[in-house]
Amino acid sequence: MKTIRLIIKQMRPKQWTKNLLVFAALIFTIPYIDAAMIYLAVAGFFLFSFVSGCVYILNDFIDLELDRQHPDKKNRPMASGELSPTLAISLGIIILSVSLWVGSMLNIRFGLVLCLYFILNVAYSLYLKKVVIIDVMVIATGFVLRAVGGAYVIDVPATPWFIICTALLALFLAISKRRHELILFQNQEGDYRPVLDSYSPKLLDEMNGIVTTATIISYALFTFTSGRTINLMWTIPFVIYGIFRYLYLIHIENKGGQPDEILLEDKPILITVLLYSLTLIVILLYF
CATH class of the missing domain: 1.10.357.140 (UbiA prenyltransferase)
Known part of the structure; x- marks a missing residue:
């Protein structure tokens, strides 16, 4: 045992x-x-x-x-x-x-x-x-x-929109993780990754700005063109708030290194995910 x-x-x-x-x-x-x-x-x-x-x-x-x-x-x-x-x-x-x-x-x-x-x-x-x-x-x-x-x-089929939205959100989390590690390294804390020498906070912020914009636009288009009910658009505010909240944690509270921990420890993020899931289920079931 x-x-x-x-x-x-x-x-x-x-x-x-x-x-x-x-x-x-x-x-x-x-x-x-x-x-x-x-x-x-x-x-x-x-x-x-x-x-x-x-x-x-x-x-x-x-x-x-x-x-x-x-x-x-x-x-x-x-x-x-x-x-x-x-x-x-x-x-x-x-x-x-x-x-x-x-x-x-x-x-x-x-x-x-x-x-x-x-x-x-x-x-x-x-x-x-x-x-x-x-x-x-x-x-x-x-x-x-x-x-x-x-x-x-x-x-079931994995639609192109489903893959694109997942990829962009995952890129957002990955870039945020690297930024968090870079800031810790500059402050002489945490593990050192050799690849961090090739990044700068400005570069990562610009990359995240592009990915954030693309994620929100792609998800919005997905809700309108997925072939399901157009009422999926009511889940867009949860996605926008979730991303903005994560950006707040990255830039103001210097978090973002462990997305899984943030999901469980940050109450606004957790509540947003739960409300998004509940709203999505209700819309798909009844509208």
Whole structure:
């Protein structure tokens, strides 16, 4: 039991909230959802979580010596010595293999997306995180793959507007994360990423300005041209407020490094997401 607890801890379940994006396609399928689709979406969420957890195991295995010298990361199971690195890698290979196999059995396209997600994240960990601009695009692609995978696992189409809106919002979060890291580094706090040498706050702010504008416009166009009820336009204010609130947290409170933590810790953001989801469901069900 202790080994299971340690391997789960090593897979960083707190980060799994990012995989909730798998349910996006399910929500937009209302009112045509059935029980089987719900079960498949839940399975897709956990499979993405297991695969992402295996990426974390590999990352921590590669950075083992550095983590042991880090004030916080030294407490991770492998770095602290509680969990054998060899055992962790072995269990990770088993979990990854089973997850990819189950994903392929559920839907071959979903299985391919899972495989691509793993390969992309490994490439990011080994090299792409050092390449300016490509690094934030790869992070955004990971979110897009979650959304597309969520559509494939329940066997519904991932429309171009759905992909574009997801990609732009993911870019916004990725650029915001880099800006937060850069500010911390300039203040001599937090981890140092070599790629930060290639960025400046002004560049990241300009990139975010472009992406923010494109995100709001794209979502607005999506609500009018998605083929669903035009009443989806009433969800636009929630999207605008959510983005503006996030910009406030970035520029005024110097947050934005961990989007998953902000979702859970910032009450205005959390309330906005809940109200957006509730409004979306009501509109799709009754209008």
